[in-house]
Amino acid sequence: MVNTGAGGWETVIGLEVHTQLNTRTKLFCRCPNVFGGEPNTRVCPVCAGMPGALPVINSQAVRLALRAGLAMGCSVNRSSLFSRKSYFYPDLPNGYQTSQWEPPICSGGRVALRSGGHELGVRINRLHLENDAGKCLHAGDGPSLVDLNRAGTPLIEIVSEPDLRGPEEAVDFMRHLRRLLVYLGVTDGNMEEGSMRCDVNISLRRAGTEVYGTRAEIKNLNSFNSIMGASRHEQERQREILEAGGEVLQETRHYDPDTGLTRSMRSKEEAPDYRYFPCPDLPPVVLDASLIEEIRAGLPEAPEARQKRFEDALGLNVEEAAMLVDSPGLADYFEAALRGGAGAKRVATLILGGLLPECARRGLDWTEAGFSPERMGHTALMVDEGRVSLRTARELWAELMDGGLEVEVLAERKGLLQVSDATALEEAAREAVEANPAEAAAYRAGKTKLLAFFVGQVMKATRGAGNPALVNELLKKYLEG
Ligand code: ADP
Ligand code: MG
Numbered sequence: 001m002v003n004t005g006a007g008g009w010e011t012v013i014g015l016e017v018h019t020q021l022n023t024r025t026k027l028f029c030r031c032p033n034v035f036g037g038e039p040n041t042r043v044c045p046v047c048a049g050m051p052g053a054l055p056v057i058n059s060q061a062v063r064l065a066l067r068a069g070l071a072m073g074c075s076v077n078r079s080s081l082f083s084r085k086s087y088f089y090p091d092l093p094n095g096y097q098t099s100q101w102e103p104p105i106c107s108g109g110r111v112a113l114r115s116g117g118h119e120l121g122v123r124i125n126r127l128h129l130e131n132d133a134g135k136c137l138h139a140g141d142g143p144s145l146v147d148l149n150r151a152g153t154p155l156i157e158i159v160s161e162p163d164l165r166g167p168e169e170a171v172d173f174m175r176h177l178r179r180l181l182v183y184l185g186v187t188d189g190n191m192e193e194g195s196m197r198c199d200v201n202i203s204l205r206r207a208g209t210e211v212y213g214t215r216a217e218i219k220n221l222n223s224f225n226s227i228m229g230a231s232r233h234e235q236e237r238q239r240e241i242l243e244a245g246g247e248v249l250q251e252t253r254h255y256d257p258d259t260g261l262t263r264s265m266r267s268k269e270e271a272p273d274y275r276y277f278p279c280p281d282l283p284p285v286v287l288d289a290s291l292i293e294e295i296r297a298g299l300p301e302a303p304e305a306r307q308k309r310f311e312d313a314l315g316l317n318v319e320e321a322a323m324l325v326d327s328p329g330l331a332d333y334f335e336a337a338l339r340g341g342a343g344a345k346r347v348a349t350l351i352l353g354g355l356l357p358e359c360a361r362r363g364l365d366w367t368e369a370g371f372s373p374e375r376m377g378h379t380a381l382m383v384d385e386g387r388v389s390l391r392t393a394r395e396l397w398a399e400l401m402d403g404g405l406e407v408e409v410l411a412e413r414k415g416l417l418q419v420s421d422a423t424a425l426e427e428a429a430r431e432a433v434e435a436n437p438a439e440a441a442a443y444r445a446g447k448t449k450l451l452a453f454f455v456g457q458v459m460k461a462t463r464g465a466g467n468p469a470l471v472n473e474l475l476k477k478y479l480e481g
């Protein structure tokens with residue numbers, strides 16, 4: 001789809017996504033890989049960049065990188081190399097980042113996602129392993145301090161081809177990656193803590209032309225809002241330059257979420273500026289075919305596929321399916337509850353319209369609710385079987401969560417057990433018709449919409465406990481028969 005929203009210009013975007021891996025320890029040493037902590041308490045000679053300290057590659061990081069690469073359809077390079085990428089920054093203790101240059105662990109993949117109502121294929125150029133830098137702490141007027149707790153954290157960098165056509169697609173791609181990588185257990189996906197951040201490369205070209213325009217690269221965006229804001233602003237900035245007959249400079253820019261503006265940081269560096277050379281301290285990463293196959297065989301169903309299955313085979317709508325699938329644990333819970341035999345739609349409704357809102361009210365994560373999938377399945381089944389109405393199940397939700405009583409027991413105590421008993425309902429239906437002769441006559445004369453009025457009467461008489469399908473049927477019998 002050509003995005004000509006920017007007045008005859010097409011926006012072209014490619015992302016470089018940095019993701020922290022969910023490993024126990026750092027990439028080249030045994031310091032714990034955990035967020036935060038007192039500054040400089042998770043540091044050793046290796047991650048502090050002491051001369052002579054030798055790095056050893058973390059095999060768990062290699063496995064997670066492979067998991068991500070295989071799930072994105074990449075080919076795995078049986079032998080890949082770590083190189084030193086030299087640059088100077090105070091939070092980079094070695095004076096270089098240990099990163100993969102050529103060859104990276106994975107190359108050439110493709111992901112498919114839904115964006116703006118259509119299917120979008122995005123080619124992946126490469127995926128490689130590298131270590132994170134530390135953090136500079138700038139406190140007020142005093143000197144800047146360096147915290148090396150984060151230094152050496154394992155990262156994968158995923159580089160897309162410039163296949164994205166606008167800010168919305170860029171955000172959707174990032175959302176897609178985040179969901180996939182969290183699903184795979186590759187990362188915790190916590191963007192506020194910097195677990196996922198990306199660089200947005202963006203350029204404009206005349207709609208309908210092939211050649212890419214000159215791009216700017218906006219560094220280090222760590223929220224969906226910043227990706228959207230930075231690319232929208234950059235798209236406008238470049239359009240103004242191009243329409244005034246000017247030229248976009250190839251440069252690295254910084255985005256300020258407070259002002260919504262990007263500003264130039266430096267002209268873009270090229271690979272030679274980094275003086276990449278193979279790291280003499282690390283042997284090549286050599287992978288057995290059997291390891292690759294083992295990891296491929298262990299991949300879970302991809303979230304896209306799972307969502308599609310929930311929609312197509314189980315009849316959920318897009319929103320329901322997406323909400324359940326967004327959290328792998330919740331999707332598992334849903335599927336476990338289905339084993340109780342209730343309809344999928346019903347189970348979804350009770351999870352999304354009962355369990356989650358009540359947990360939100362209590363400030364609980366749903367996993368803390370202590371509501372087993374078996375009970376969820378049973379509750380849904382009671383609704384399916386007409387023993388309690390959906391409304392009753394929802395109204396009693398708080399009590400269901402607090403006590404151990406099953407929904408039908410609770411409903412019975414409160415006189416809300418649904419009357420499916422034909423005699424009791426028949427009585428109520430007959431009375432409703434007899435007590436409202438004018439409406440009954442109007443109904444018979446063709447105003448069939450009045451059925452709803454009679455249903456209301458019966459519901460009032462049975463305090464909402466009538467099985468709606470049965471009530472409809474009985475009323476029709478009295479009105480028409
Ligand atoms: P570098 O490594 O120097 O940053 P690459 O050529 O590897 O450059 O590209 C980095 C990212 O920039 C990739 O995600 C790629 O898709 C994207 N990209 C390359 N050319 C363009 C362009 N003209 N417009 C937008 N994005 C681009
Ligand atoms: Mg780059």
Ligand code: ZN
Nearest residue numbers: 029031044047
């Ligand atoms: Zn260390």
